[in-house]
Amino acid sequence: MVSGMRLYSEAEFEPQARQFAAALASRGVQVQLEAVEKLNARFFRLNPELALSADADGLWLCAGGMKMRPDWKAEAGRLKRASLKSEMIARACNLAEKPQLIDATAGLGHDSLLMAHLGAQVTLLERHPVLFTLLEDAHRQAMQDPFLSAAASRIQLVFSDSADYLRQRAAQHQAADVVYLDPMFPQRDQHQQAVKKQAQVKKQMQLLHLLLPEHGEMDLGDNLLALAQAIAKRVVVKRPRLAVFLAGQAPQHQWQGDACRFDAYFQHDLML
Structure with missing residues (x-):
């Protein structure tokens, strides 16, 4: 269904990112963890491909300089x-x-x-x-x-x-x-x-x-x-x-x- 995705996170949120990666792997999605210095608007503009990110607010879907999540x-x-x-x-x-x-x-x-x-x-x-x-x-x-x-x-x-x-x-x-x-x-x-x-x-x-x-x-x-x-x-x-x-x-x-x-x-x- 999904061959693989990058999952970006800052070092501070790496433990949460690993938990998300494990959950996704259990559902057939191989995730490549990638630590970045700063997850900000400039980073997402420079990395427009479909990916995931993890921060203090949780898990996000990202693409084209935008990001979203089900914000209940x-x-x-x-x-x-x-x-x-x-x-x-x-x-x-x-x-x-x-x-x-x-x-x-x-x-x-x-x-x-x-x-x-x-x-x-x-x-x-x-x-x-x-x-x-x-x-x-x-x-x-x-x-x-x-x-x-x-x-x-x-x-x-x-x-x-x-x-x-x-x-x-x-x-x-x-x-x-x-x-x-x-x-x-x-x-x-x-x-x-x-x-x-x-x-x-x-x-x-x-x-x-x-x-x-x-x-x-x-x-x-x-x-x-x-x-x-x-x-x-x-x-x-x-x-x-x-x-x-x-x-x-x-x-x-x-x-x-x-x-x-x-x-x-x-x-x-x-x-x-």
């Missing part, structure tokens, strides 16, 4: 404002019932953190070893944060391909209340002539686009819908507001926002 602490403001009534995702995923929820498309984990904060027990799936390790570090830091620890304790990270995990759950007759899907690269509706050209992708997504997907193939998530429907009575798909339906399948219900929507698929007669 930065989500605290949103969480403090969030409520079951104010968040559309809460209504779509029926979070008032405190569901057992599988987030099969982890991304940076921000939606999972919000859903856990609002009461869901979340199983967060990620198959890419580098992104999983970044999420693992974010989760570790959140568990140590006085405000975030309660939500983080309701999140279980699982290093797995989502399709394999959902098939295994079905084979073991293990149901879930909700499966949440937010594909990293949602297919745009080519027939929406009124849609203006998309603004430049945010910095975080630019770096994720360099890391994902493997072999140049976009994972649109279409195959996950049927697998999710096999184990959950409610499947919720987050989409750009004007995007086509996932797998071409119209939902039973929608929640519409200005920039995105949530499509819901219900299996009332699900038998496992």
